Amino acid sequence: xxxxxxxxxxxxxxxxxxxxxxxxxxxxxxxxxxxxxxxxxxxxxxxxxxxxxxxxxxxxxxxxxxxxxxxxxxxxxxxxxxxxxxxxxxxxxxxxxxxxxxxxxxxxxxxxxxxxxxxxxxxxxxxxxxxxxxxxxxxxxxxxxxxxxxxxxxxxxxxxxxxxxxxxxxxxxxxxxxxxxxxxxxxxxxxxxxxxxxxxxxxxxxxxxxxxxxxxxxxxxxxxxxxxxxxxxxxxxxxxxxxxxxxxxxxxxxxxxxxxxxxxxxxxxxxxxxxxxxxxxxxxxxxxxxxxxxxxxxx
Numbered sequence: 001x002x003x004x005x006x007x008x009x010x011x012x013x014x015x016x017x018x019x020x021x022x023x024x025x026x027x028x029x030x031x032x033x034x035x036x037x038x039x040x041x042x043x044x045x046x047x048x049x050x051x052x053x054x055x056x057x058x059x060x061x062x063x064x065x066x067x068x069x070x071x072x073x074x075x076x077x078x079x080x081x082x083x084x085x086x087x088x089x090x091x092x093x094x095x096x097x098x099x100x101x102x103x104x105x106x107x108x109x110x111x112x113x114x115x116x117x118x119x120x121x122x123x124x125x126x127x128x129x130x131x132x133x134x135x136x137x138x139x140x141x142x143x144x145x146x147x148x149x150x151x152x153x154x155x156x157x158x159x160x161x162x163x164x165x166x167x168x169x170x171x172x173x174x175x176x177x178x179x180x181x182x183x184x185x186x187x188x189x190x191x192x193x194x195x196x197x198x199x200x201x202x203x204x205x206x207x208x209x210x211x212x213x214x215x216x217x218x219x220x221x222x223x224x225x226x227x228x229x230x231x232x233x234x235x236x237x238x239x240x241x242x243x244x245x246x247x248x249x250x251x252x253x254x255x256x257x258x259x260x261x262x263x264x265x266x267x268x269x270x271x272x273x274x275x276x277x278x279x280x281x282x283x284x285x286x287x288x289x290x291x292x293x294x295x296x297x298x299x
Contacts (some may be wrong), residue, residue: 002251007039055089056086059091060088078215079147094133095132099126102121102124139206149256151187152252153187156246158187158188159224161183190212210225215288
């Protein structure tokens with residue numbers, strides 16, 4: 001009883017400390033503020049000043065007070081189209097929910113007379129809280145990987161369109177802009193935004209492609225930027241280069257698809273083996289039961 005009260009008091013004290021640090025955060029260091037000017041613009045939260053947005057900002061201040069740096073996940077957040085505030089809110093909700101469920105289950109069982117060890121409940125609550133805190137990071141990494149894969153698929157189609165336009169007599173810049181306007185989806189929208197940024201800032205398209213490759217962490221786009229820069233600056237034969245790059249991307253996509261199919265096939269052997277084992281037990285149990293019954297001498 002004393003240990004439970006002490007743990008409850010410690011939890012309340014830590015919660016009040018976190019709330020105080022979230023409501024009255026420390027000012028950001030000058031070096032961090034100056035470095036933020038050179039970062040790409042974050043994804044804007046379209047929900048405005050609603051309750052979820054306010055909770056997200058509070059959660060972001062809380063995670064910052066805890067020393068969690070979400071800037072190292074800025075690329076993944078941009079790929080998943082998720083704001084740092086929303087990610088921080090997901091982490092806090094997961095941690096609080098993971099810790100609250102075991103405590104509520106233990107409290108409910110205690111009301112019906114089933115007392116569980118306090119240490120076991122607290123240990124399970126801590127483990128569930130840590131799992132809930134880390135789960136948004138795993139889902140974010142998975143969503144970012146899916147977005148990168150989708151961008152590579154769209155990039156191979158974009159290169160094919162550029163190659164067709166160049167083969168029809170169009171210039172390199174005309175082919176880049178026209179091919180970007182022909183596609184749909186977020187990948188083509190990102191390419192169009194990069195090209196529009198190049199047009200508005202009076203820079204070359206390959207410069208913005210290189211910046212977009214750094215923002216999305218897609219090396220294939222950086223290679224495309226180098227090829228286009230070579231064509232625009234030195235008049236190299238870009239058509240063959242783009243065709244080869246598109247073929248390389250499709251080859252990688254086919255290899256990834258085949259590897260995923262083989263992995264899924266290997267995973268399917270586990271449930272088949274379990275089903276076969278259950279069937280054998282179901283068939284053999286009556287015979288084994290009969291043999292043991294017959295061989296056992298009657299008293």
